[in-house]
Amino acid sequence: MASKRIGKQTVKIESPVSIAATAAIAGPKEGDGPLRLYFDMIIEDEMWGEKSWEKAESKIVKETFSRLLSKADKTTGEIDYVIAGDLLNQCIAANFGLRDSEIPFFGVFGACSTIAESMQLGTMLIDGGYADNVVALTSSHFCSAEKQFRFPLELGTQRPPTSQWTVTGSGAVLLTNQGSGPYITYLTTGKIVDMGIKDANNMGAAMAPAAVDTIATHFKDTGLPIDYYDLIVTGDLGLVGKTICADLLKRHGFDISDRYNDCGVMIFDCKRQDVHSGGSGCACSATVFAGFIYQEMMKGNLNRVLFVPTGALMSTTSTQQGESIPAIAHAVSVERDLSS
Amino acid sequence: MYNIMTKKEYEKYAEKIAPKSNIVRNTARAFVVGGLICVVGQIITNFLKSKGYDMDDTSNLTALIMILIGIIFTGLNVYDELGRFAGAGSIVPITGFANSIVSPAMEFKSEGFIMGVGAKMFVIAGPVLVYGISASVVIGIIYYLLNF
Known part of the structure; x- marks a missing residue:
């Protein structure tokens, strides 16, 4: 068995991989929720000055990414990989939001688990000695998700009590081998x-x-x-x-x-x-x-x-x-x- | 895998945990709102009749006006709120049918007027039209044969 594997599905990260910084942008409904004080920014409306919800989601991705870099005081040149994904077909929110970033990019899809998938892959890249700094980022948008998966927003339907509300926003994590934790x-x-x-x-x-x-x-x-x-x-x-x-x-x-x-x-x-x-x-x-x-x-x-x-x-x-x-x-x- | 249930058992178990819709409350709301929409239709009908329209013109015009009201309220972002409250009460009347055509048209405007609005407009009402019109054709043929 590979030396870093413990058990069937778990790996132990021996070299210190730490989270140097995080950034989160949330939508208006999330900004009205119990965690509002923890977001870096709350957008005022779901369109955020764009012409479509998909464009708005990409803008959220782009903005979250640049906030993360400025919070960590890093330049794009110092980031070795971005691993990102979202819910839209072919992950267009991440693809379009990061198309000007000029950083090697892995697009991943794990539905709503994507942030863990990208954090795991990023951590392994650093622990394996393939990267110093990796950004893991995901996004979703209530309106673009409803449009793709369910019904038009203005359709007068009732949601069943088991249904859930897609969060509008984006969260990003900077993983590094130089930090001091967490x-x-x-x-x-x-x-x-x-x-x-x-x-x-x-x-x-x-x-x-x-x-x-x-x-x-x-x-x-x-x-x-x-x-x-x-x-x-x-x-x-x-x-x-x-x-x-x-x-x-x-x-x-x-x-x-x-x-x-x-x-x-x-x-x-x-x-x-x-x-x-x-x-x-x-x-x-x-x-x-x-x-x-x-x-x-x-x-x-x-x-x-x-x-x-x-x-x-x-x-x-x-x-x-x-x-x-x-x-x-x-x-x-x-x-x-x-x-x- | 950590599993103690078969898929059948899990389905039953999950169903037991899931909260149920409040049927009494939802039915009451649907009854009241659906009834109010019908009252509006009746007021329009009575008004048109008093203006001297015959029964055929009156019912056609009433349907048209109700559709217009449904479209306007959809465009004003109100009909979805009404639907969330009233459920079938605002889906079943003709205003709900208008809502089901206008809401995708608004939603897919960002994909342009041909492949967006034009192609997606009937994405919800389409099946109703297909099977509604098909059924009426079948009934029409039966009616014709019975009177032959």
Whole structure:
């Protein structure tokens, strides 16, 4: 077995890879939510002066990227790779938002888990000695996602109580081998899990088994106790998926409920903001991590966090053809100090 | 894989956890709003009748005016809010049909007037038109044969 692998799905990052800076831009609804103070910028309207929602999303990507560089005091020349993705077909938000960046680019897709996928790949690139500085970035936009996956915005329909609200915004993370923490210490890469849920309006239930599998595998592979972490946080399971995830993990003997939360539940006040089961989208976990989690770690309120973004890997075509929803979850272990 | 359930068992389990729609509240809202839309239609009908239009002209004109109202309220970004509150109460009346054509037209304007507005306008109402018109053709043939 490769020397850095521990267990079937987990790798241990031996060389210190730290998160030098983060940046998060959020939309107006997110800017009205409980985490508003943690975003670098809140855009006033979803179009943001552009002619289409897709263009607006690309602009958010571009702006988040440049904020990240200025916060980290880096020039584009110092970044070795950007790894980015979003929900739009062929990842156009990332492709167009970063087309002028002049930095080697990997476009990735892991649906709403994309930020973990890009952070994992970026960390491996640095740990493998292929890069010094890597940017991981994702975005999503409520309007462009509705347009692609669901119905026109002005159509007068009711959303079922299990549905979730796609987060508008973008989150970016700068990974580096020169920083002084918080450090990325373990990566548990998820497998595709499909428990047969077909309802695209209940993605929390579709994704929860993937999160259960990845979290349980993480603890089995690493041998760490659950209370090693101050916070275990899934990406966008929402209220329904969060309940399922906590319950199933308990049945497997992993009772995480006293230190468990979900970015989709944290980013909105679900009742007041009428988002039903909570937030979703690539930007959901990305902005909550880049905003709330990172800042709380820097303040010392969180020391060790297991960040587990989740993704539903379906398309409109697969849904129309009656396919169930395969899901994935990747875990990234982030620690303020290196213990050993 | 960490799994203790079959797909069937999981489906049942997930269904139990998922919150249910409030059917009583939703039905009441649909009844009231749907009823109010019909009252507006009736007022227009009575008004047109009082102006001396015959029954055929009155019902055609009423439908046209209701469609216009649906279009205007969609354009003003109000009809989706109404639909979120009323559900079927604002989907079923003819104003809802207008909304289902105008909303994709607005949505896909960014892809241009041919491949955007033109091609996508009937993306929701299309199936209703296809099967509605097909059904009426079949019924028409039966009607013709019965009277032959």
